[in-house]
Amino acid sequence: MSVKRTEVLTGPALWSAQAHFPSVLGRQLVIDRGEGSYVFTSDGRRLFDGTAGLWYANIGHGRAELAEAAYEQMRRLETYHIFGRFLNDRAVELGERLVGLSPIADAKVILNSGGSDAIDVACKLARRHWQLEGRASKTMILSREFAYHGLHAYGTSIAGLEINRVGYGTDSLVPETARVSTDDIEKVESTVHEIGAENIAALVAEPIQGTGGVITPAPGYLEGLQRICRENDILLVADEVITGFGRTGHMFATQRYHLEPDLIVFAKGVTSGYAPLGGVLVSPRLWQPFYRNSPDTPSFRHGTTYAGHATSSAVALRNLDILETDKLLPRVEELEQLLAHELAGLESREGVDATRVAGLLGGVTLAGQISAEAVTDELIEHGFIARPLRGNTVQFSPPFIATDDEIRAMVAALDSVIADHERR
The missing domain is CATH 3.90.1150.10 (Aspartate Aminotransferase, domain 1)
Known part of the structure; x- marks a missing residue:
């Protein structure tokens, strides 16, 4: 019996993303x-x-101002890492600028290379927070049906688009995740009740769902999510990778919808794509335990090689200038x-x-x-x-x-x- 052989296609050496x-x-x-x-x-x-x-x-594309910002920065210092006692001046400047724009009062900012990085950090920090609070059962991360939160391990695990979740041998690459209704707040409450608030660390939500189909929030839905999180002591994480830095006419969509999240994840618009950069704005509730002046103060083990990249930070600063001046x-x-x-x-x-x-x-x-x-x-x-x-x-x-x-x-x-x- 002969076995039919399927032709193997050829093409560029580059393996395209999200390609069939x-x-x-x-x-x-x-x-x-x-x-x-x-x-x-x-x-x-x-x-x-x-x-x-x-x-x-x-x-827009081809802005000479951003090319010049990158060139001038690279001539002086391409980058230096921000691990431990080391910083670079552009990352410090960008941090201050972002905190000044933040809807979260008295925030700290964690910088990294993009939105998927930032989602991983936010979900880890949410779980780490509850461990420090002595509430070890709060590990579940909720997200919405049709949600997209990048394709790192955590983003894949909390995806509401099933096509991005399947094929890896388990229901969730990172365990303890679940989806809630994308538009019915009563169903969200029911899911929280079934899982138990004592088991839920955070709920991650895009104010406007992008890849899921440009789904705008149903009246009262986002306010309902915030209420449920507050009533049940669940951290609210706003994924503003798409909506941040002006896409909704406000610097952040959380301002448009009057939300008060515990964490805001950002990327894309912070540099308008001229350099890879993302991050997380962190509320005092989460950052203060790591800043206490005590020998027993824990460390939050985050950080990537290019976190706080000096050239990316310089580009972001110039991009933010243009948003304002123009x-x-x-x-x-x-x-x-x-x-x-x-x-x-x-x-x-x-x-x-x-x-x-x-x-x-x-x-x-x-x-x-x-x-x-x-x-x-x-x-x-x-x-x-x-x-x-x-x-x-x-x-x-x-x-x-x-x-x-x-x-x-x-x-x-x-x-x-x-x-x-x-x-x-």
Whole structure:
């Protein structure tokens, strides 16, 4: 009996992230330049970056000011680690700047290389906190259905997108995690009751779910999460990797939604993607036990080689300057209204089930007969980058520097592609 052999595909040496290779090999786009709200491919296409990369290119591409900040810093000191008694001046300066912007009063900041790093730190710190408090049973980390919190071990474990959780031999790479309803606060309360508050360390939540399908919070939901956490002595962790640094028209979405989290996780927009950097803003409740002047004071064992990287910190500082001097947060509020108006105009189409906008985060859920993946592929041919997400959703999150005409043109292109699919 002969055994059928399946062809092994070939392609670039680079193993692409989140790729189903039979679907992408042979049609990958190589981006080799960026300018403003546009990126350019190696085969000469000019594409409006309707997703700001992976939600990060807030100030646009190719800003000379950030290149100069990196160059000047590297000429003086590329970096030095911040372990133990060592610091570098740029990391110290950035820490002070971030704490000054923080919605958490009297915060400390832990710096690392990105959002997935930061989620790992936040979940570990939450569990470590309760061990120091003598409440050793509080180890469970809750997260929401459809949540995305990166793909390190903890991010994989608390993912609400099952496709990111399966295939590793156990239900959760890191044990003691569970999901709660993404929109029904009564179901959240029921889950907390079933597990037992005495067993729950923290609840991690995106104020606006990004990769899960641009899910804006149901009325009263986030307030309900905060109430449940306070009533049950559960730490609230806000994942602001996407929403932080202006994406919702506020520096942090927790300010927009009047939340008071114990920890805030950030990345992406802190440098607008010009350098890898992320971190955690930590409330006094959690940091003070590690700062007591006593021989018995414990250490929190965190830290990566490039935590507090001097060049990344210099880039972040310049990026924060631009957000302020160019008045980009008020601009996001203006663009939010425009994007909401333009997307609402699609709701009369048979091919559109719903649209959602919060800040410069937009989602269009397509009717079942139209594929979001096919639509975003065809938008490339019209000169626009969008992204297909869970729930058959087309995602938009353009740079803060986008013009009104570019927003209108982006939505018009989507309208045209959907109309073509309706006629088929």
